[in-house]
Amino acid sequence: MKIKITDLKKQLKGYDQKELIELIVAMYKSNKEVQNYLSSKFLGDQVIEVLFHQTQKKIKNEFFPERGTEKLRLTEAKKEITAFKKATNDEKRTVDLMLFYVEMCVKFTNSYGDINEGFYTSLVRMFDQVAMECDRDEELYKAFSNRLRNIISNVDLIGWGVEEAIIESSYYSIEWVHGEDENDDE
Known part of the structure; x- marks a missing residue:
């Protein structure tokens, strides 16, 4: 089961900047596609x-x-x-x-x-x-x-x-x- 984009946005709005940074870094470490995407961005x-x-x-x-x-x-x-x-x-x-x-x-x-x-x-x-x-x-x-x-x-x-x-x-x-x-x- 996947979270819907609208629900994801609601969840992310509840995070402060530090928590968002930690989440993005964790995603970066665990997923090669995320690494490539963020690196190119x-x-x-x-x-x-x-x-x-x-x-x-x-x-x-x-x-x-x-x-x-x-x-x-x-x-x-x-x-x-x-x-x-x-x-x-x-x-x-x-x-x-x-x-x-x-x-x-x-x-x-x-x-x-x-x-x-x-x-x-x-x-x-x-x-x-x-x-x-x-x-x-x-x-x-x-x-x-x-x-x-x-x-x-x-x-x-x-x-x-x-x-x-x-x-x-x-x-x-x-x-x-x-x-x-x-x-x-x-």
Whole structure:
């Protein structure tokens, strides 16, 4: 059973500043997500950059570990992205991590061959999310357009309808892609 936000606020209003500080410090000590959230909130971009690189390394480790064999725990890799987003609220770096996840999936399947339907469904869904974010924000698209095109050029050998899903359904749904295509014709 969880306490409701309204009840939590009522309880917290009854605490004095010292008790609130003790509660927050106890939460900080007991929960890594709270540590990351408070660190990024109070220490800013420097911490966010460190968390970004740590998350990127964890994602890569699921596909191409420095030691041992790949784990391919896609759920774990996606959880890391979600945890980063919650801790930092950094939209651009979160989309960057999502795109990195897709890049790792593409690289893995091109390195080792056919995987399975669940793997490709995860890849396509993540690419869909990236495409939606890039369609919503032209600056995001501009920041990632080269990497998006690189993915497009590397999915041609993947089966399971991945190429069609990524290119036709997702990539060309990005408004800014069409503008670039028109500029390329000139």
